[in-house]
Amino acid sequence: MHILRAVVVGAGAIAGLHLRTLAASERTELVGVADISGERARLAAEAYSIKPYTDYRAMVRAEKPDIVVITLPHVLHKEAAIWCAEQGCHVLLEKPMAMNARECADINAAAARCGIVLAVGHMQHYFAENVKAKQLIQSGKLGRLVTIIDRRYGYYFDEKRPAWFLDKETSGGGIVINIGSHSIDKIQWLTDCQITSVKAELTFYGERGDVEGSASLLMRTSHGATASVSLFGYRGVPPANETELLFTDGALKIVARKGLWISGANGYELVDTGAKGEPFAPQWDDLLNAIGQGSELSITGTYAQTVSAVVDAAYRSHETGRAEEVAVI
Structure with missing residues (x-):
């Protein structure tokens, strides 16, 4: 079984649920978490014995993850998602996908251009x-x-x-x-x-x-x-x-x-x-299956753009x- 390396960008409340899910997955190695608050990053990292960062770009360059989970303020979604896609990382982007549908379209275009799998966290x-x-x-x-x-x-x-x-x-x-x-x-x-x-x-x-x-x-x-x-x-x-x-x-x-x-x-x-049960584990498995097996995602960026x-x-x-x-x- 191929183990995929994953990191989380943002260490707010919702990030804790993603961190717990990634750490529990046998198909994933959780390797880092980043937050502009060094204290938040440190506390989140200590709970899972991973490395904290205050710059997500530095984290991605150092850890070379296969997947990046983005849990940032909405205004930062577009910039972070496109940059991570350009590094060749698959992306799980918290909802709402972006500030508006125009930004969603830009993210979707970048994902297609870079050939990565993009999922959006609509948990319903x-x-x-x-x-x-x-x-x-x-x-x-x-x-x-x-x-x-x-x-x-x-x-x-x-x-x-x-x-x-x-x-x-x-x-x-x-x-x-x-x-x-x-x-x-x-x-x-x-x-x-x-x-x-x-x-x-x-x-x-x-x-x-x-x-x-x-x-x-x-x-x-x-x-x-x-x-x-x-x-x-x-x-x-x-x-x-x-x-x-x-x-x-x-x-x-x-x-x-x-x-x-x-x-x-x-x-x-x-x-x-x-x-x-909590919906985060099946969401994560959905993304891993799309990456590893080419299966269809339940929540694509194209769908999230319609929301x-x-x-x-x-x-x-x-x-x-x-x-x-x-x-x-």
């Missing part, structure tokens, strides 16, 4: 309840999809959230680009559709920063179904993360990390989704006050 594809829901949808037993309702509530302006998330210049936006991209991805992937238009209304009532803290999105899909997404990030509201899909012959309800329900004679009935295009349309819609078509770049 690997949760057990989502995988089972997609199987049920594809079976056709529920009939024609009519509408989707997705809601995600959670305090967005928590003091623990790094300041760059709340600065539009470094994040690209607030709850839509960061949390809403999960909803957009989930809708498209579950139903094998493209979102074609968006009508969005945003609010900006956060205690910190200049980004939106709530959003109401009304979308139309390529299959003709509608989808509504409610994102709410102000304090005092109970958290929620659920998706309901209504068909001509039934319905599904997904509650993240809790389960999947299908409509029955007496209301919703719990569905057995099999083994549950960013919907986010772009949502922001345009808020500015224009009308529904906006999703642009194809």
Whole structure:
């Protein structure tokens, strides 16, 4: 078995999950972590007995990894991904892929030019309840999809959230680009559709920063179904993360990390989704299989660009006050 060398760029909260996954993989040798904060890099490196760096370019040159996992502020995704691709490294890029779809297109072009495998961390594809829901949808037993309702509530302006998330210049936006991209991805992937238009209304009532803290999105899909997404990030509201899909012959309800329900004679009935676990390991295996065996990735850069295009349309819609078509770049 060929062991691939891997490094992680960025040592924030999400990096810890990637580091743990890479360290546990029998197909990977974790060899380095980089962060502009020497202390963060040191602490992350000590946990896995690897070398810390404060410059990711120096790390890549020294360690010569096969794969680079990028977990940087969104504004740095394009630069880092293209540079790593030019060094011949395969790339796993955290979501959102970039600040906008135009940047995504530039990254995709670089990946194609350099002949590397590029994956993007849209985790919805690997949760057990989502995988089972997609199987049920594809079976056709529920009939024609009519509408989707997705809601995600959670305090967005928590003091623990790094300041760059709340600065539009470094994040690209607030709850839509960061949390809403999960909803957009989930809708498209579950139903094998493209979102074609968006009508969005945003609010900006956060205690910190200049980004939106709530959003109401009304979308139309390529299959003709509608989808509504409610994102709410102000304090005092109970958290929620659920998706309901209504068909001509039934319905599904997904509650993240809790389960999947299908409509029955007496209301919703719990569905057995099999083994549950963190989605990072199957995501990593997906990338390794694409590199080693040439298998098809679940989340390519081309697909992730479509998610960013919907986010772009949502922001345009808020500015224009009308529904906006999703642009194809």
